[in-house]
Amino acid sequence: MSKGVLRNAWMRIKRVTAQQIGVGVDAGAHLWALRLAFRQPRPGQRDWAVHAYGAVAGHLRNELGVTEKAGVGTWLGRLFFRPRRRRAHLAADLRHARHQRGKQRRSILLGRIGRWLAPVYGVAGRTGQTLHAWLPSVPWERLSERVDRWSAKLDRVPFMKPVILLMALAAALAFWTTPLPLASQFQLFILVCLVMLVARRIPGRWPTMLMVSLSILMTGRYIWWRATQTLHFATSIEALFGYILFAAEIYTWIVLFFGYIQTAWPLNRHPKPLPDDPAEWPTVDIYIPTYNEPLSVVSPAVLAAKSMDWPRDKLRVYLLDDGSREEFNQFAAEVGVGYLTREEHRFAKAGNINHALGLTSGDYIAIFDCDHIPTRSFLQTTMGEFLADPSCALVQTPHHFFSPDPFERNYDTFLRIPNEGSLFYGLIQDGNDFWNATFFCGSCAVIKRAPLLEVGGIAVETVTEDAHTSLKMHRRGYRSAYLRIVQAAGLATESLSGHIGQRIRWARGMAQIFRIDNPWVGKGLSFFQRICYSNAMLHFFYGFPRLIFLLMPCAYLFFGLHVFSADAMAVMAYVLPYLFVSGLANSRIQGQYRHSFWAEVYESVLAWYTVLPTTVAFINPKKGKFNVTAKGGLIEKEYLDWSTSKPYVWLLGINLLAMVAGIVRIFTTQRDEPATVLMNMVWGLFNVAMLGAAVGVAKEARQVRVAHHVPLSVPAMLILPDGKTLACHTENYSTGGLGIVLPDALKFNAGEALGVSLSRGDQEYYFPAVVARCSGTRLGLKFEEWSYEKEAQLIQCTFGRADAWVRWEEELVPDKPLHSFVEVVEMGYQGVLRLFDACLDAVEAVALRRPRQQG
Amino acid sequence: MKTIAIISSVGGAGRTTLTAALAGLLGARKHAVLALECDPRNVLALYGGLREPAGAGLASYLLNPGSAPAEAALQSDDGTLWLPWGGARPQGGLSAAEQAMIAATLHRQPGWLRDLLAQVDLPGNGIALVDTATWPSVHAEQAIAAADLVVVVVPPTPLACATLLRLRAELAGRGKQSLYVANGISPAMALHTDIIALLRQLLGAELSTYRIHADSGVPEALARNQNFSLAAPHSQAAHDMQGLATWLSSWVKQASRRAAPAAGGAP
Structure with missing residues (x-):
C-alpha cells in the first residue's frame, strides 16, 4: 500500500522535474545528466551539448570497443582490459605467397634479395655474356666422345685397368697421408675449389668423374687428419662423446663412398624393340593387389591396365583383393578382369601375390600398386628387355606421383624442388642398373614368372618383400633392368604420419634384410652388387648419425665438452674443404634429382622415427608388424601434427637453448676460445634450421579437393x-x-x-x-x-596416354647450391614461426576457449 | 594451277558448303581461288554473298558457246572468283529442252570442263575448286575428269558407306588422287564414331585426319549471309576446315613444285 503511494509520489516529482528541465520522462540517464548541467536550447538553435556528448561517446565506444547497449560493467572492464583480438599468424602462407610471386620458381627471400641486387646481376650478366661471346667456345661434347674412345682403347690393353687403379690408389694414399702446414692446406683447399668451380660448368660425365675424384681425395685427407689428429681427449666423458661423433662420421663416409660407386655411371637404358609379329609376344598377367583402399582409388588403375596396348589374348588383368569385398568382385565382373581373393591373409601383399601366382599362368607378371595408373605403352616399353636378354628377370620403371607428398604440400615445393623419391628413381636406380643391381620396388615393374618361382615367389621374410625378392633373384644370377621412363603414376601419401609410416616400414624391412640375408655374405653377388644393396640398406640407418649430429653441438654449448680436439683454424682447414668439395660433387651428381641440403631436411624429419624400427629389426628381425600406407584421404582443416612433431619440438627446444647457452658462454666462461663457441653455434643454427623445417612440415596444409587435378x-x-x-x-x-x-x-x-x-x-x-x-x-x-x-x-x-608423363624430367629444376641453402634456411625459419604460432594457438585454446565452453 | 573437285556419292553431304568455306580459307592462304559450280542446283554463288540465284554462268556459256565464260564470273570482297552454274531467269529456270541439250553436250564431251579450265590462267599456286552434283552424274564426271585431286565428302550415314566402294573403285580406275573427308561428325553419336572407325579401316591414309565436326553454326552463317569461318572462328568446325585448307594448300604447293621440273622449268 505504502509502496504504491511512494511510487506515485516519485513519478509525480519526476514528471515535474522533467517538465522543468525539458526532458522526456522516458529519456535515458545521460540526457537527464546533461539537462541538469545545460539548459534546453531555444527552438531553432542547435543543441550543442547533445552533439558534443554524442561525439565523445562515439569516440570512446570506438576506442574501447564497446557496443551501444553495453552496461556500466563492460565500460569499466574495457577501461582496464583490451578486448580480445584475432591474433595474426607470424608464419607466411606459402601458397598465398606463391600466387604473389607468380610463376617464378624462387623462394620469397631470394626474390627479395634478387630485387635488391638486380642492377648488379644485370651488369655482371652482360659482362659475362660479352666475355663468353669473345672467348672461343669449346666443343665439350666432341671432346667427351674422344675421351670415351681413348678410354675404350686403353681398356683393351691387358692388365691396364688394374695397373692404373693400383697407381691411382698409391697416389691417393700419398695424397691422403701427406702432412701439410695449415697455410698450405688452405692453399690446397683454394686450388681444389677453383678446379671444382670450373669443372662444374663443363657438361659431360668426365668432369663429374673429376669432381668425384677430387672429393674422394679431399675426404680422404680429412679422414686421415680426423683419425690421427683429433681423437685426443682430456676426460673419458669427452672421449665417449668424441668417439660417438667419430662413429657417426664413419657412417657418413661409408655412405658417401658407396654412393659415389653406386651412381658412378648412370646407365640411362633405352627401351628395346619388340618383334614385329605380335604373335611372338609373350603372355602377361597384371596383378593389382589391394587391401583396404576404396574402389574409387582402385578402379582407374584396373581400367588403365585393361586398356594397355598388348594382344588381347595375351593380357590378363587380375584384381587381388585381400579385403574380400563384394563390391570389388562385382566391379571386376563388370569390367571383365579376373578377381582373386583368399581365405587367410598371411604375409600381406607378398602373400597376396604368391597366392595369385598359383592361380594364373602368364609368362610374365606386371605388378601395380592399386593406385598406380599405368600408361597404355607400359608393356610395349618394358617387355622388349626380356626378349633381348633371356636372363633378365626384372624390369623396373619409376614410381611417379602426380599429387604432392606432405613435404611438397606443406612447404609448397611441388614441381619446384625435387621430392624425396626423385633421387632414388632419377639417379640411384639408374646407377644400380650399371652394376646390374636394380631392385624391385613393389610396383610399376614386370617380373618373369620362372625366376620368381625359382626363388619361391615374392619374399615373405621381411616387410620390404620387393627389394628382398630382387636380391634373391640376383643371387641366382638373373639380371635386372631399369628404364627411367615414367610409365605409370599414382597418388603420393597424403599425410605426414602416413608418409613417415611408409618410411618406417622401408627402414625396418631393409634392416631385416641386412640382418637375415646380408648382401655381404652368401653366394651369387658381384662385389658391386653387394655395394649397391648394402648402400640401399645402410641408407636407412641414418637415424642414429643424424640425431648425433643434431645434438652434438649441445655437448659443448651446455657442458663445455671438447668432442673434437682441434683448434678452430685446423677445423676450418680440414672440415670446410671436405664439406664444400663433397657438397659440390654431390650437387653435380644428383643435380636436378635432389637439391643440396634437402637430403638433410628429409632425413631430419625421418631420423627420430627410423632409429627405433631399424634397431629393433637389426636386433630381432621377427619383431614389428606390417602397416599399410593410407592413400586417398583428405585433410580438411589445417593443423599442426603435434604427435608426429613432438620429438622435433624437443630437439628444436634443446638446440635453441643451446644457442642461449652459447651466448652466455661466449661472454662468461669461454672468453678465451670465442671461435670454438661460434663454430658450435653455427653448427647449432644449422641444426635449428633443419629442425625448424622438420617441425614446419608437420603443419598439415588444408587440401582443397578430393580428386587430384593433374595438369594436362x-x-x-x-x-x-x-x-x-x-x-x-x-x-x-x-x-x-x-x-x-x-x-x-x-x-x-x-x-x-x-x-x-x-x-x-x-x-x-x-x-x-x-x-x-x-x-x-x-x-x-x-x-x-x-x-x-x-x-x-x-x-x-588422359592418364593412359603414352606421353602422359614424358615431360616429368623437363619440369625438374637444376640445383643451385646457394639458392638451395637459402631456401632450406627459409623453410627452417618458417617452421620455427609455425611452431610459435601453433604454440600460441594451443595456449589460447587452453586459456580462453575451454572455460567459456564449460560456462 | 591445280583443280580440286569436291564430290560425294550421296546428296546433302555438304559439298557446296565445304567448297565455299575452302574458297575463302585458301584465299586467306595467298592462293588465287576460283570456285566453280558444275551443278544445276545453281546455289554456290549464294555462299559468296549473292542474294538470289545467278543468271549467268556455265549453263549460259554452254547454251551460247560464243560468249566468254569470264563475263559470268563474280568476285567477292575477299578476292575469290566465283563462277556459278547460272541459268536463273525472272520467270524460272532453264527449260527442259535446254537442260537436255546441256546434258547431251556434257555427255558428248567428257573433257569439256577440263578444256575450259585449261584456258583459265590463275597466278602462282592458283586453285580451281569445282563443286558438282551428286555422283554418279554427267556433272560429277566432268569435275572428276578435270580434277588433279578429288575431295570426296563423306557424311556419317550408312548410305554414304554403301556407295563409297563403287566410287572408290571408279576413282582408282581413272587414276585420280583422292582425299576422303568425313563431314558433319558429332562425337556424341555412337553411329558416327562407328562409321569413322569403319572408314578408317576401309580407306586408311586416304581418309583425311581432318574430319569436319557437325556444328549448327554452319547453316546459321549461310542464313545470316556470313562467312562461317570468320563469324565463328573458335568453333571446332572452323578449326577443322582450317586444318583441311592448310593440308590442301600444302598439297597444291608440293604438286606444283613436282610439276615444274616435269614441265621443263616453265614458270
Whole structure:
C-alpha cells in the first residue's frame, strides 16, 4: 500500500522535474545528466551539448570497443582490459605467397634479395655474356666422345685397368697421408675449389668423374687428419662423446663412398624393340593387389591396365583383393578382369601375390600398386628387355606421383624442388642398373614368372618383400633392368604420419634384410652388387648419425665438452674443404634429382622415427608388424601434427637453448676460445634450421579437393546445347572432371549441361558434363552419367596416354647450391614461426576457449 | 594451277558448303581461288554473298558457246572468283529442252570442263575448286575428269558407306588422287564414331585426319549471309576446315613444285 503511494509520489516529482528541465520522462540517464548541467536550447538553435556528448561517446565506444547497449560493467572492464583480438599468424602462407610471386620458381627471400641486387646481376650478366661471346667456345661434347674412345682403347690393353687403379690408389694414399702446414692446406683447399668451380660448368660425365675424384681425395685427407689428429681427449666423458661423433662420421663416409660407386655411371637404358609379329609376344598377367583402399582409388588403375596396348589374348588383368569385398568382385565382373581373393591373409601383399601366382599362368607378371595408373605403352616399353636378354628377370620403371607428398604440400615445393623419391628413381636406380643391381620396388615393374618361382615367389621374410625378392633373384644370377621412363603414376601419401609410416616400414624391412640375408655374405653377388644393396640398406640407418649430429653441438654449448680436439683454424682447414668439395660433387651428381641440403631436411624429419624400427629389426628381425600406407584421404582443416612433431619440438627446444647457452658462454666462461663457441653455434643454427623445417612440415596444409587435378594441355571440343561447337584446350583433369581454357571469355551458368570430346589418336570420346564453375576463360566441368566405360575412356585420353608423363624430367629444376641453402634456411625459419604460432594457438585454446565452453 | 573437285556419292553431304568455306580459307592462304559450280542446283554463288540465284554462268556459256565464260564470273570482297552454274531467269529456270541439250553436250564431251579450265590462267599456286552434283552424274564426271585431286565428302550415314566402294573403285580406275573427308561428325553419336572407325579401316591414309565436326553454326552463317569461318572462328568446325585448307594448300604447293621440273622449268 505504502509502496504504491511512494511510487506515485516519485513519478509525480519526476514528471515535474522533467517538465522543468525539458526532458522526456522516458529519456535515458545521460540526457537527464546533461539537462541538469545545460539548459534546453531555444527552438531553432542547435543543441550543442547533445552533439558534443554524442561525439565523445562515439569516440570512446570506438576506442574501447564497446557496443551501444553495453552496461556500466563492460565500460569499466574495457577501461582496464583490451578486448580480445584475432591474433595474426607470424608464419607466411606459402601458397598465398606463391600466387604473389607468380610463376617464378624462387623462394620469397631470394626474390627479395634478387630485387635488391638486380642492377648488379644485370651488369655482371652482360659482362659475362660479352666475355663468353669473345672467348672461343669449346666443343665439350666432341671432346667427351674422344675421351670415351681413348678410354675404350686403353681398356683393351691387358692388365691396364688394374695397373692404373693400383697407381691411382698409391697416389691417393700419398695424397691422403701427406702432412701439410695449415697455410698450405688452405692453399690446397683454394686450388681444389677453383678446379671444382670450373669443372662444374663443363657438361659431360668426365668432369663429374673429376669432381668425384677430387672429393674422394679431399675426404680422404680429412679422414686421415680426423683419425690421427683429433681423437685426443682430456676426460673419458669427452672421449665417449668424441668417439660417438667419430662413429657417426664413419657412417657418413661409408655412405658417401658407396654412393659415389653406386651412381658412378648412370646407365640411362633405352627401351628395346619388340618383334614385329605380335604373335611372338609373350603372355602377361597384371596383378593389382589391394587391401583396404576404396574402389574409387582402385578402379582407374584396373581400367588403365585393361586398356594397355598388348594382344588381347595375351593380357590378363587380375584384381587381388585381400579385403574380400563384394563390391570389388562385382566391379571386376563388370569390367571383365579376373578377381582373386583368399581365405587367410598371411604375409600381406607378398602373400597376396604368391597366392595369385598359383592361380594364373602368364609368362610374365606386371605388378601395380592399386593406385598406380599405368600408361597404355607400359608393356610395349618394358617387355622388349626380356626378349633381348633371356636372363633378365626384372624390369623396373619409376614410381611417379602426380599429387604432392606432405613435404611438397606443406612447404609448397611441388614441381619446384625435387621430392624425396626423385633421387632414388632419377639417379640411384639408374646407377644400380650399371652394376646390374636394380631392385624391385613393389610396383610399376614386370617380373618373369620362372625366376620368381625359382626363388619361391615374392619374399615373405621381411616387410620390404620387393627389394628382398630382387636380391634373391640376383643371387641366382638373373639380371635386372631399369628404364627411367615414367610409365605409370599414382597418388603420393597424403599425410605426414602416413608418409613417415611408409618410411618406417622401408627402414625396418631393409634392416631385416641386412640382418637375415646380408648382401655381404652368401653366394651369387658381384662385389658391386653387394655395394649397391648394402648402400640401399645402410641408407636407412641414418637415424642414429643424424640425431648425433643434431645434438652434438649441445655437448659443448651446455657442458663445455671438447668432442673434437682441434683448434678452430685446423677445423676450418680440414672440415670446410671436405664439406664444400663433397657438397659440390654431390650437387653435380644428383643435380636436378635432389637439391643440396634437402637430403638433410628429409632425413631430419625421418631420423627420430627410423632409429627405433631399424634397431629393433637389426636386433630381432621377427619383431614389428606390417602397416599399410593410407592413400586417398583428405585433410580438411589445417593443423599442426603435434604427435608426429613432438620429438622435433624437443630437439628444436634443446638446440635453441643451446644457442642461449652459447651466448652466455661466449661472454662468461669461454672468453678465451670465442671461435670454438661460434663454430658450435653455427653448427647449432644449422641444426635449428633443419629442425625448424622438420617441425614446419608437420603443419598439415588444408587440401582443397578430393580428386587430384593433374595438369594436362590437350585439344578438346565443347558441344554447346544449341549444337554449336567450340575448340578449346584442357588445363587439368581428374577422375571427376576437367578444367578447360576457353579461346574467349564466355559466360556459362553453373549447372548448364555441355558435351566435351577428347581424343586419343584418331579416336574421339564424348563425355556429357555440367558446368561446375566458369570465370573468364576458365571453365570447370563435372562429368555426368559416369560409368566404368566412360571412366575407361577418360583414362585412355588422359592418364593412359603414352606421353602422359614424358615431360616429368623437363619440369625438374637444376640445383643451385646457394639458392638451395637459402631456401632450406627459409623453410627452417618458417617452421620455427609455425611452431610459435601453433604454440600460441594451443595456449589460447587452453586459456580462453575451454572455460567459456564449460560456462 | 591445280583443280580440286569436291564430290560425294550421296546428296546433302555438304559439298557446296565445304567448297565455299575452302574458297575463302585458301584465299586467306595467298592462293588465287576460283570456285566453280558444275551443278544445276545453281546455289554456290549464294555462299559468296549473292542474294538470289545467278543468271549467268556455265549453263549460259554452254547454251551460247560464243560468249566468254569470264563475263559470268563474280568476285567477292575477299578476292575469290566465283563462277556459278547460272541459268536463273525472272520467270524460272532453264527449260527442259535446254537442260537436255546441256546434258547431251556434257555427255558428248567428257573433257569439256577440263578444256575450259585449261584456258583459265590463275597466278602462282592458283586453285580451281569445282563443286558438282551428286555422283554418279554427267556433272560429277566432268569435275572428276578435270580434277588433279578429288575431295570426296563423306557424311556419317550408312548410305554414304554403301556407295563409297563403287566410287572408290571408279576413282582408282581413272587414276585420280583422292582425299576422303568425313563431314558433319558429332562425337556424341555412337553411329558416327562407328562409321569413322569403319572408314578408317576401309580407306586408311586416304581418309583425311581432318574430319569436319557437325556444328549448327554452319547453316546459321549461310542464313545470316556470313562467312562461317570468320563469324565463328573458335568453333571446332572452323578449326577443322582450317586444318583441311592448310593440308590442301600444302598439297597444291608440293604438286606444283613436282610439276615444274616435269614441265621443263616453265614458270
